[in-house]
Amino acid sequence: MLNKTQIRYCLDTFWEMYPDAECELTHKNPFELLIAVVLSAQATDALVNKVTPGLFEKYKTPEDYMDVPLEELEQDIRRIGLYRSKAKNIQKLCRTMIDRFDGKVPETKEELESLAGVGRKTANVVASVAFNQPAIAVDTHVERVSKRLGLCRYKDSVKEVERTLMKKIPEDEWSDTHHRMIFFGRYHCKAKNPNCPDCPLLFLCREGQKRKRKEEKMA
DNA sequence: AACTCGGGGCA
DNA sequence: TGCCCAGAGTT
Structure with missing residues (x-):
């Protein structure tokens, strides 16, 4: 070594x-960061960055994602790969945030990993970037x-x-x-x-x- | 460990 | 066309 x-x-x-290395991590609040990273699985930054501005304009809270039919959310992220499962995961993840975490993004890696569609990598990125926790993705x-x-x-x-x-x-x-x-x-x-x-x-x-x-x- | 999901990028 | 890809979940 x-x-x-x-x-x-x-x-x-x-x-x-x-x-000038830049990527989706330029998102400011933890919730938007979390959604952006979930969407970026098997997709390029460029693609995610094209969709997120409009998406974040429309959906500001976990409740906002729950208030639309699944099909509508799918349409809104249609341009990103795996959009069907991702849309499902996002609603599930929002449900959990509302039920278990007071509608907020949890701050520890373990809690983050318990969310639908959030694996080790996403949990590390969010914990590190949004909450300044020691993690490397x-x-x-x-x-x-x-x-x-x-x-x-x-x-x-x-x-x-x-x-x-x-x-x-x-x-x-x-x-x-x-x-x-x-x-x-x-x-x-x-x-x-x-x-x-x-x-x-x-x-x-x-x-x-x-x-x-x-x-x-x-x- | 292998398989699924699935649109977009690239040759 | 056909192959690969900043991943996660299930078996």
Whole structure:
């Protein structure tokens, strides 16, 4: 695994590569953040960002989502993938918020995960960004990049990746790092054809070095 | 661990 | 066209 200096270099490089990394997390209040993150499952930010302004204009509280027929909510988020199950989840989640959490977004990871359509990743993002709780969200990009670079061990489970990153990255950088690693994973360190030749981190990347050696052998 | 859900993006 | 995808829930 990488040492402290190498990790620092990685974080700084992510920053240099993607200074303007922005995503759906620019939503202000916890409720909108929660809905946006739930919608973003298996969908791109761009798509979610197209829908949410109008959505948040119409639906401001959990009660608002409960007051319309399921079909109407489905229509309102129709452009996002999995919209049928997502619409159902949103109404279920609002029901739970009203019944068990006084109509508010719960603040702990455990309570968040108890909501319909909210898994570990969503719970972590909301807890961290909306409520400043110690959490780091590990999605497929973060996991892949972490393993390739050596920010964690290759055989780590998602939970272990999360724990390792929390240990190695300063808490006040969790959120930013998360975003930049996603950009890095999406556009550079791609699952299929990673752009190793143009990668500023190649010299310390375990996976990149391995690929390089393999190529040299072939040549 | 494998499977389902399902529209949009991209080659 | 056909493949992949910032996930969650069920079995």
